[in-house]
Amino acid sequence: MMCCKNTNIRISLPAVCFVWQIAMIVLFGVFIRYDEESDVRKWIEFKVSHNITSDIENDFYFRYPSFQDVHVMIFVGFGFLMTFLKRYSFGGVGFNFLIASFGVQWALLMQGWFHALDPDTGKISIGVESLINADFCVASSLIAYGALLGKVSPVQLMVVTLFGVTLFAVEEYIILSLLHCRDAGGSMVIHAFGGYYGLAISWVLYRPNLNQSKRLSGSTYHSDVFAMIGTLFLWMFWPSFNSAITDHGSGQHRAAINTYIALASSVLTTVAISSMSDKRGKLDMVHIQNATLAGGVAMGTAAEFMITPYGSLIVGFCCGIISTFGYLFVTPMMEKYLKLQDTCGIHNLHAVPGMLGGFIGAIVAAAATEEVYGREGLIETFDFEGDFASRTVLTQGGFQAAGTCVSIAFGVVGGVVVGLILRLPIWGDPSDDNCYDDEAYWEVPEEEESIPPVLEYNNHMTRKHPDM
Amino acid sequence: MMCCKNTNIRISLPAVCFVWQIAMIVLFGVFIRYDEESDVRKWIEFKVSHNITSDIENDFYFRYPSFQDVHVMIFVGFGFLMTFLKRYSFGGVGFNFLIASFGVQWALLMQGWFHALDPDTGKISIGVESLINADFCVASSLIAYGALLGKVSPVQLMVVTLFGVTLFAVEEYIILSLLHCRDAGGSMVIHAFGGYYGLAISWVLYRPNLNQSKRLSGSTYHSDVFAMIGTLFLWMFWPSFNSAITDHGSGQHRAAINTYIALASSVLTTVAISSMSDKRGKLDMVHIQNATLAGGVAMGTAAEFMITPYGSLIVGFCCGIISTFGYLFVTPMMEKYLKLQDTCGIHNLHAVPGMLGGFIGAIVAAAATEEVYGREGLIETFDFEGDFASRTVLTQGGFQAAGTCVSIAFGVVGGVVVGLILRLPIWGDPSDDNCYDDEAYWEVPEEEESIPPVLEYNNHMTRKHPDM
């Protein structure tokens, strides 16, 4: 090893983990309480006051199956999608696990302060929908991690997540509450924001000599199969992602159908472009692992609207093509001309499809008619109530488009600022010739080409006596 | 490479994907609409007209968790079960992904035309049950893929799926609607049909010199572990498969219990026979990966009936034995004497247990009594309503048996016809010495025995600059 940078994080990583976890305990103690559907006393009172006869009407039964699907997407989906590198699988799945676990706690607080703070008691009430929203919130930081994979230290990732969750909560508040946009699956607030946030950080952290780690920047046969676990769990559960917090009843039902259809369409166009781009028609695992998901990203806003099944097919069709072209042309060009290194290609999977999804949502909202939705349905779908009772669908479409721009602006500006913070020489990040290498932050088992014969005792990697 | 056949699919695969996907968009535009539980306007009206007070009675909440389990079985279950070959894991999981994604779209149309076409409007209404049925439908083509694994091109697989879904929709209409059979978990319509369909295709496509690819026809240690992911997700979620579209209430409840019990029993007899068959009592991963699932296949028809828990145990007991014996004796003999090469052994896992499941269902139906089911229960379970109000359980049993024969006939005849189509020399299939090899259709990363030292730049497999 000729790396000269110090990647020792023995002080900084434990310090960050302990300080932040203790801060979480204190803040949870001050602020977080069960909501009226998860508190035993309040739920009994709630049932009486709302004339509910059966426990099955607890929000838990509407949302818990979708929550668990989303949870799998966050930890197994994102985690395993990032195991594709030949020697960074531990970091891919392990750091994803670490920052998601921290992020959801901070998200419960940040989102709680903006959306669920009781002004009388000063307390935040949480229920299953809060857990889903926390998972959603942290997804944007995991997307950003995709651009940085292999090039940053876990301490830096904790910082990315701390600021990512904070920025998310603010832009979400502006977009959903102030602009009153609808964005149940988060094309804007999750994917466009997270994508541009990660790209901006990666741009600031540009490594001119990253090709010194080129030997480790590819995949192996089995690491590509591991990554397919991530891809498939993301793909299969995306209908749950886009429907998890939509309206009870037809809203969840329709969002799941639309997403299912769009994703199926993405797969075919991804395969088509991937095959066309090789002179012998061979498919590229990078495309199959990523671009097949673009339809789900792009349906994040419009899935709950009456976009129609063929509308969903068209969205998936186009986004599969656009995303695959991105992997073929845009990512290499961005690295060459923009000096932007994007390890997982989040530009093509999250940033662009997320942005498109925001605008698709705007168009579909603007095109909504009372004939299709019904009067009551329009109110229900777009929440035209209270201060927004008189808003028209055309205005709504305009605000949806504006929301998309807000999310991108937050991502770019926030990412640049966070990137500058991460350039401080205190974070234990790897040197250019030491990227994409689990050796820097993990005890890696020695790979034995052949299992040594019986009675040879000199193997010092054992399960039960880890080196101290 | 000394293969002489041209496996270049740069024109044909993109052409097929684009043409079919565009056709899907047009046909969805003409035919497919949301049903009354997923359309925002219709659901509001439906609640009023049916006096429904809570959104929890939307069919989404009855079926969505089961749908997601089935979805995992289709994409991760079938996909990873087919990763066992040492150098065909990309093709196993990747082509499964491709054809399932195409198949579900075509299935929504085909099944819609037969079962959900509104004669007044000419439109097909879809909801969550349609998605489950589409997944079921495509399962039969994925089963057929199991017999063909490693020996066909992705273009051929698209043809297999196009015809497979079409034939499925017709046989399903005959069996479920005309013969009025019950087959919620698809022993007949999915497994027996899909199994014999794949076997017939494979028989027509017999490769006399396939042993030229023998070096690649086995597994490696880690590919066998990958395949266990597929096995376990199929095994765990099979109760959801068999209960996903059964009657609300006790129907779904009972189908899940029966399947759970039958599967547990299959595991023990599979292990017993596998151990007995080796001279030192060693277990064979092929059996554990496959025959353990036979109990689920065989319960596909009877799971919703009152087969009793010990009846389920007996079914699992017998099918574990039969299926393992199939792997030990029947598959080798079929290859030797019938000239039928069955890569995954679908004969033993799907064709025979599916056929047995059909007949078991017939027997259990014929043995149904008013004492056990109650008068109302008999009507609910067997749908003795409308034109079929006067049918007796004995007649029902006869029709169930007839339905099994129909499904087999469709599989065999359809498979022979499709096999002949696939023998046209235009599909880009591999030569005999090039089977089971991902190199034919995938850009495969170069395997490095040892990671080269720092500062060596000649690795040309990188994530960000794929060859064009």
Add this chain to the structure above:
Amino acid sequence: MMCCKNTNIRISLPAVCFVWQIAMIVLFGVFIRYDEESDVRKWIEFKVSHNITSDIENDFYFRYPSFQDVHVMIFVGFGFLMTFLKRYSFGGVGFNFLIASFGVQWALLMQGWFHALDPDTGKISIGVESLINADFCVASSLIAYGALLGKVSPVQLMVVTLFGVTLFAVEEYIILSLLHCRDAGGSMVIHAFGGYYGLAISWVLYRPNLNQSKRLSGSTYHSDVFAMIGTLFLWMFWPSFNSAITDHGSGQHRAAINTYIALASSVLTTVAISSMSDKRGKLDMVHIQNATLAGGVAMGTAAEFMITPYGSLIVGFCCGIISTFGYLFVTPMMEKYLKLQDTCGIHNLHAVPGMLGGFIGAIVAAAATEEVYGREGLIETFDFEGDFASRTVLTQGGFQAAGTCVSIAFGVVGGVVVGLILRLPIWGDPSDDNCYDDEAYWEVPEEEESIPPVLEYNNHMTRKHPDM
């Protein structure tokens, strides 16, 4: 191979499987019936008698999604967590599959006799909650397997499971019914019992020359990634584990929230301690794979109580630390001084956190107030009804603590007895130099360093002609 012990199980394993499976069929025939929610006739009558208007109130819809999550934990979670050894992945996931499949059947009977036997008819009624409980019951034997991994034969594991399930049913009856403890997620009855049961067996089976197998006692890069599949599915679905059989409504809702929060906290403290313990701050996969789960184990009893979100955070915080310290110091010391070899470190993941979870539950129960729970909520949460209507929370806390001691006593005493049985020289266990090796009980594919060239036919590991 120079092993001298005979690991041939060609007679014993099939014999045990067949005898026990046939016994299951007979006993199921005599005892097991559908309950009133899964029997078509009884459910129709039940709806009338209980004035239920919608099938959605069938217990299936309250519990089935959680059941499937628990099912994944048992088969994929525990199974893949045990694939970490370089050459025992087949045994890890395969034997887990075998003994869980047997165990759930025996558990349905044992738990049925104690909890669901109708005194009039002599029959056991089963429904979805019975399936969850059977999965729970078998979890304790799988935990015990963790201590024995690689050192016992599958026949011994069947014996461990037979006695493990039996002991579980008895201690569960004493703790839940006689002592009237609450333990929905099983800190006491599952984890403390299972942990000490496995440790006691392993202690009795001490192998002084186990270091002769040291070459196989570590992991490889990819086997560690496989194990992360197990870790993550356990981690993600633990909220379902702890909420699966709690009270409908706020009970399930609150248990899921508390567990989610505790687990997130465990991850951060595990990472902190793991990093601190290495001189360069590197993380150890052993800790990430295991100690991150400690918060879920420790919330098994208290999750359904009003422990408050910050209380959950504190539990996770402490248990992540304690568990990681266990892996660092206690496991090596136990091996050295106590002569106790614990392959997976279940002492640190199950035994100690389970015991702590029991006492945490006792404290939280004793601290319950009518102010927080409400009068009706106290009765609902602690089942202060019937014979226990007059019990105070303080008494309840005392009984909870007593229950924890009972579970540990059952584990230790039962484990010693079972360990002595397993020392009989009839079980086909491996010799000391043959442990951790799949070769003993599995046909293992030959690993080819490089795929041989085309036209070489001498590979004799093929899919379709297994050696007989």
